[in-house]
Each structure stands twice: as C-alpha cells, then as structure tokens.
Amino acid sequence: MTERPGPAGDATGGPVPTTPVCYRHPNRETYVRCTRCDRPICPECMREASVGHQCPECVNEGRRSVRPARTAFGGGAAGRRGLVTRTLIALNVLMMVLSIVSARSGTAVAGGGLGGLMGDSTPLTDWGSVLGLARFTDGSIGGVADGQWYRLVTAMFLHYGVLHLLLNMWALWVLGRDLEALLGRVRFLALYLVAGLGGNVAAYLFTEPNRSTAGASTAIFGLFAAVFVIMRRLGRDTSAIVPILVINLVFTFTVPSISVPGHLGGLVVGALMGLVLAYAPRVRRSVFQAAGTAVILVALLGLVIVRTAMLTG
Known part of the structure; x- marks a missing residue:
C-alpha cells in the first residue's frame, strides 16, 4: 500500500x-x-x-448615521462660508453693469450721469424700480398697479449710481456673513428677500405713484433689525449695533432722495423675520419658521392688493 x-x-x-x-x-x-x-x-x-483604520464603505455609512451640524436657529453649518452673501453681492454688481450698458445711448451719457455711474436713472432702473402708476413719455402706462409686480423684487437689486451700490454692498458684506453663519444659507436668503420685499411694498404704499425707488437698502435695513433681534436672543451685547442703526436712520430722514418708507419698511419686516427665525420653538422649528414667513408674505400681498385697488379704483 x-x-x-x-x-x-x-x-x-x-x-x-x-x-x-x-x-x-x-x-x-x-x-x-x-x-x-x-x-x-x-x-x-x-x-x-x-482607532485604527476603516474601509470606505464603513466611513460612508458612519457619515450617513451622523446628523449634520446645525446652527442655533436650525440652519446648516455650510452658511459659514458666506456663499449666499457673496452671490447676492455679485448679483447686485452684475445688475449695475447691465444698468450702465442699458444707458449706452449718447443722450444718456452726455446728460451728466455717465450712463448711470453718477446716480441718474437708466433704462434698466426705469424698468425694474418700484413705481406705483405713471404715464411714460411714449404715452404708455406702467407700474406695480398696472400689473408689473416684478418691480417689488427687481428693485432690491438695482441702484442709482456706483456710490449707492458700494455703500449697500459694504453693509451687506459686513452684516451678511455673520447672519448667514448664524442662520444658515436658506434662512438668511429668506430674511434678505422678505425684508427687501417688505421695504419695497412700503415704498409702494407710501410713495407718490409717479416716483420710482430702487436699491438694496430695503433689505440692508432688514438685516440691521434682524441682527439686533438675534443678538438679543443669544444674550449678546447689542451696544455696538444701536449707534450704527441710529446713524443710518438719521441719514434716512435728512438726506434728500432717500426713500424713507422703503428703509423703515425694510427695518420693520426685517425685525419681524428676525423674531420668527430666532424665537421659533425648538420642537418643529423649521415648520414654525416657514409658517411665520408665510404669514408675513401673505400680509405683504394683502397690502399690495389694497394699494393697487386704491390707485386703479
């Protein structure tokens, strides 16, 4: 064997x-x-x-099981990068460039406004500024009361001259980054747009129908008010904010051609948005914040409808 x-x-x-x-x-x-x-x-x-090393699948599974970091008011931590603030500034600058381009005719430049650089109106500001109801030189009628509701939004991205733009963008840069970091991208953008809309609605309500207004200052004043409310909610010192706000209010009431209703409207609506975002209960906070924002928007819509009826009735 x-x-x-x-x-x-x-x-x-x-x-x-x-x-x-x-x-x-x-x-x-x-x-x-x-x-x-x-x-x-x-x-x-x-x-x-x-401890040790993990494989890619285990790392990805661990990330899915970890809740993303949130701010004190429910926003995402990605707001710390200031992307929305930068985008808003870029959009305002782009609209200024387009405004200057729209005034490329010889008459507009020769008129002393240098194509809108020095503060004169341009075809673009005429198209997008807040205007109640007016008859244009060609005989046509236009304005928010005539159905041009887009003006209530576009006006917050248009400016009369580069100096007007620079002042507002500097304020947006200073205020926007901190607010965006505290609120997150979506909530900060909602604050900016609703406050700007509120200021434009106030300008529509309380400005002569044939007088146009434009500028991001409606939204900027809303940011000032929101900063104050949010700092109070966090228990932080607001002594540095009050003097700046008072100075801006003094300029609002003393400098000619500034839209007082627009600034005050933005201030009030910005404060309301700040209250909604900062004081929403922790339980189902996003739902309360969305509902509060919707209530403000419905109220603004109602005011626009009433004003329109007054001008067209």
Whole structure:
C-alpha cells in the first residue's frame, strides 16, 4: 500500500496558508483590517479613524448615521462660508453693469450721469424700480398697479449710481456673513428677500405713484433689525449695533432722495423675520419658521392688493 502525499508545500496535509488581500483590490496583499467590519484593506482604501483604520464603505455609512451640524436657529453649518452673501453681492454688481450698458445711448451719457455711474436713472432702473402708476413719455402706462409686480423684487437689486451700490454692498458684506453663519444659507436668503420685499411694498404704499425707488437698502435695513433681534436672543451685547442703526436712520430722514418708507419698511419686516427665525420653538422649528414667513408674505400681498385697488379704483 502506498501513502498519498499531502498538498504541495504542506507536509501535514492541512490547507495551504494564504496572505490576505484587499477586498476591493484582490491583487494587493495586506495585513491591515477595517476596525469596523474586519475586512482586509490596502493603503489606498485605508481611512483614518479614531482607532485604527476603516474601509470606505464603513466611513460612508458612519457619515450617513451622523446628523449634520446645525446652527442655533436650525440652519446648516455650510452658511459659514458666506456663499449666499457673496452671490447676492455679485448679483447686485452684475445688475449695475447691465444698468450702465442699458444707458449706452449718447443722450444718456452726455446728460451728466455717465450712463448711470453718477446716480441718474437708466433704462434698466426705469424698468425694474418700484413705481406705483405713471404715464411714460411714449404715452404708455406702467407700474406695480398696472400689473408689473416684478418691480417689488427687481428693485432690491438695482441702484442709482456706483456710490449707492458700494455703500449697500459694504453693509451687506459686513452684516451678511455673520447672519448667514448664524442662520444658515436658506434662512438668511429668506430674511434678505422678505425684508427687501417688505421695504419695497412700503415704498409702494407710501410713495407718490409717479416716483420710482430702487436699491438694496430695503433689505440692508432688514438685516440691521434682524441682527439686533438675534443678538438679543443669544444674550449678546447689542451696544455696538444701536449707534450704527441710529446713524443710518438719521441719514434716512435728512438726506434728500432717500426713500424713507422703503428703509423703515425694510427695518420693520426685517425685525419681524428676525423674531420668527430666532424665537421659533425648538420642537418643529423649521415648520414654525416657514409658517411665520408665510404669514408675513401673505400680509405683504394683502397690502399690495389694497394699494393697487386704491390707485386703479
């Protein structure tokens, strides 16, 4: 009787020992294992963990199970990058450029306004500013009361001259980044747009129908008010905000051609939005914030409808 030999390389007849290979790259040998699932991983697949290394799948699963960081008022932490603030500034600058381009005719430039650079109106500001109801030089009638409701939004992105633009964008840069970091992108954008709309609605209500107004200052005043409300909610010192706000109010009432209703309207609506965003209860906070914002928008809509009926009735 002859004896059968064991497998090659194994004199005892047991299984041949093999080197572990990466579960994602079978051609790579490794002795490192994922601390979470214990699968072998090569250096390319290693992800540093608090203890040892993990594989890519375990890292992704861990990220899905961790709730994203939120601000004190329910916003996302991504607002710290100031993307919305930068985008709003870029949009305002772009509209200024388009406004200057729209005044490229020789008459507009020769009139002293340098195509809108020095503060004169341009075809674009004539198209997008808040205007109640007026008859134009060509005999046509236009304004918010004539159905041009878009003016209540477009006006907050248009400016009369570069100085007007620079002052507002400087204020937006200073206020916007901090507010966006506190509120998050979506809530900050809602604050800006609703406050700007509120100021434009106030200008529509209390300005002569044939007088046009424009500028981001309606939204900027809303940001001032919201900063004050939010700082109070957080228990922080507001002594540095009050003098700046008072100075801006003094300019509002003393400098000619400034829209007093627009500034005050933005201030009031910005304060209301600040209350909605800062004092919403923690339970179902997003629902309360959305509902409060909707109530403000409905109220503004009602005021626009009443004013329109007065001008067209």
